[in-house]
Amino acid sequence: DVQLVESGGGLMQPGRSLRISCKASGFAFDEYAMHWVRQPPGKGLEWVAGIKWNSGSIGYADSVKGRFTISRDNAEKMLYFQMNSLRSDDTAIYYCVKDTGEEGAFDVWGQGTMVTVSS
Amino acid sequence: VVLTQTPLSSPVTLGQPASISCSSTHSLVHTDGSTYLSWLQQRPGQPPRLLLYKISNRFSGVPDRFSGSGAGTDFTLEISTVEAEDVGVYYCMQATYFPLSFGGGTRVEIK
Numbered sequence: 001d002v003q004l005v006e007s008g009g010g011l012m013q014p015g016r017s018l019r020i021s022c023k024a025s026g027f028a029f030d031e032y033a034m035h036w037v038r039q040p041p042g043k044g045l046e047w048v049a050g051i052k053w054n055s056g057s058i059g060y061a062d063s064v065k066g067r068f069t070i071s072r073d074n075a076e077k078m079l080y081f082q083m084n085s086l087r088s089d090d091t092a093i094y095y096c097v098k099d100t101g102e103e104g105a106f107d108v109w110g111q112g113t114m115v116t117v118s119s
Numbered sequence: 120v121v122l123t124q125t126p127l128s129s130p131v132t133l134g135q136p137a138s139i140s141c142s143s144t145h146s147l148v149h150t151d152g153s154t155y156l157s158w159l160q161q162r163p164g165q166p167p168r169l170l171l172y173k174i175s176n177r178f179s180g181v182p183d184r185f186s187g188s189g190a191g192t193d194f195t196l197e198i199s200t201v202e203a204e205d206v207g208v209y210y211c212m213q214a215t216y217f218p219l220s221f222g223g224g225t226r227v228e229i230k
Contacts, residue, residue: 035219045159045167045210047219059217095166104155104214105172112166 002026002108004096009113012086020113022079022096027108030054030074033099035106036081038092046092049081050099064090086117120145122211122222130230137198139225141211146191148215155214158187158196161224162207170209171196203229 008020022034035050048061049070058070069082079096094115098108121144131137147154156174159167169178174194175187184199198205206229211222 044208044224045212045221047212047221050219061218100169100172103157103172103176104149104153105157105169105178106159106167106212107169107172107178109166109168 002098004098004108004110006094006096006110006113009094009115011116011118013119014087014117016086017082017084018086018115019083020081020094020115022081022110024077024079024096024098027098029077032101034070034072034079035097035099036070036079037095037097037106037109038090039095039112040089040092048094051079083115086115088117090115091117120147120213120216120220122213122220124209124211124222124225126225127223128226128228130228131198131201132230133203134200137201137205137227139196139209139211139227141189141194141196141222143192143194143213145216147194147213148191154190156187156189156194157212157214158185159210159212160205160207161210162204165207167210198227201227201229 003025005023033052036048048064051058051070067085071080093112095112096110097106100107123142125140158171161167171187186197208224208226
């Protein structure tokens with residue numbers, strides 16, 4: 001089965017750092033771009049970062065640029081998201097998402113990991 | 120690129136059709152000629168699920184009661200006959216430009 005499993009979420013104080021992870025299985029991880037999409041409680045979806053298959057191209061939403069870093073380890077089939085200088089408005093479910101490639105869509109979503117930033 | 124969905128909420132009778140619109144501030148036609156507009160469904164308590172890509176192509180396993188149309192800046196998702204399992208929030212998404220963006224969502228509920 002094609003699967004993405006996130007981990008590492010939790011309750012963090014403002015200004016602290018957190019790294020969340022995503023383990024992929026069931027597909028050729030090293031052939032696809034991957035993304036992080038977040039969803040604040042009760043609100044809509046926000047794309048926050050994406051990385052090409054070979055890490056050669058990386059993009060961020062303005063809301064996280066300079067604070068968050070996306071990375072991947074193709075040998076381990078892992079996607080990472082280092083989140084620094086956390087703020088209360090970073091509170092959200094963070095989804096790990098697989099890109100379809102040529103179709104320009106997101107075809108596999110993890111169950112998400114909840115990150116709560118609060119003092 | 121800002122995507123605006125209407126309506127915000129759509130109460131529908133079972134067996135009746137539903138229609139959701141997605142309007143973009145910019146044409147979503149890529150320089151390669153493709154239009155990277157997709158639709159996703161999020162059932163309560165679940166992650167989103169891909170329904171349609173490149174305007175009108177149904178993803179694997181998606182029932183044929185879901186269809187998409189449109190071009191340029193205006194797009195529509197139609198459900199020909201709404202079933203109980205279709206309850207949830209529907210999002211359009213564009214991948215023509217960075218940063219990628221989603222519409223605000225349309226809630227489909229049963230009357």
